Amino acid sequence: MTSFLSNIIGNPFATQIGQAIERASNVTESFENWALYMEICDMINNSDDGPRDAIKAFKKLIATNEGKNDIILNQTLTVLETCVKNCGHRFHVQIANRDFLQEIVKLLTTKVMPSQILVDRMLGLLQTWADAFQGVNGLEEVSKVNKELKEKGFEFPVVDVERAPPIHTPARKTNITVDPTTLQKPHHVSATAPSAAPQLTEDISLNNGFYISASQMAKLKSELDVVIQNCKVFNELLNENTPGQEADEDWKLMEELNATCKEFHRRLVELVRRYTIENLTSDILPVNDEVTNVMLRFERYERLKKGSSNTEAATSDESQNLVCLLSNYFVDIFIF
DSSP, X not given: OHHHHHHHHTOGGGSHHHHHHXXXXXXXXXXXXXXXXXXXXXXXXXOSSHHHHHHHHHHHHXXXXXXXXXXXHHHHHHHHHHHHHHSOHHHHHHHTOHHHHHHHHHHHHSSSOOOHHHHHHHHHHHHHHHHHHTXXXXXXXXXXXXXHHHHTTOXXXXXXXXXXXXXXXXXXXXXXXXXXXXXXXXXXXXXXXXXXXXXXXXXXXXXXXXXXXXXXXXHHHHHHHHHHHHHHHHHHHHHHOOTXXXXXXXXXXHHHHHHHHHHHHHHHHHHHHHOOOHHHHHHHHHHHHHHHHHHHHHHHHHHHHHTOOOOOOTHHHHHHHHHHHHHHHHHHHHHO
């Protein structure tokens, strides 16, 4: 009924999803509300009209703030990026719609250009989507738009596909399987247990109190890659299952992955607390976001499975503690 009224009235924010997206993009938000972002993803995934209602809201926000409010635009892009990463093919089809992509193109070609940081971010998102959607039927329009922009002289930032957090492509037709050791190839290995949480704080020490050696940094990044792969498999499980209808083995695997992610999160927080180095935190923060997001998704999934009415995710406080910890660290840098 809400979607029907929205179509008549023409207000994308009349839907429940539209209202949530508008609230998430509100400039008065003092921090990134990951719990709300992931709730929006679940609303999109669990509703027939979800992808279409969401894209209408994103399109309206972009058009309304074009050349006016870069802060809201940046917040909107954060919510949009989160949805692309955590929603399935139905939403990706809406992203690859020519009409929606033209709204982003308008931002890049308007007389009142947004900040260069925002321009680079939009180009980076387009490039990431084009790479992720390459060869996927129905999503070719993103690559076409990228090609047109490049022909107009736009320089796209280099995207490190190997280090970029994964974008979920359409559901596979085979069961999800997990490698119990490294998870380097999660699609083709045994579904027995998630990779054990790497010992993120072992053998990582400060040399003279100022930096971590190159070999130690390489070891850490390798372990962070394992964390990302676990999150990728966990997200795929959540995307491909319906609460209460999953196979017993999938549910058991989700519980094991959730326990592993909780251990990841604890060690990530400990690592930042013990080794406050800027180039280290820049590697850890994106991974921590991935871990936090997937744990929030699982908590909502579990509530739906149990029929619980709880609305707050416990991991929100832990995530905020990490943000506060880092904020205090950088304040100390500027003070001293």
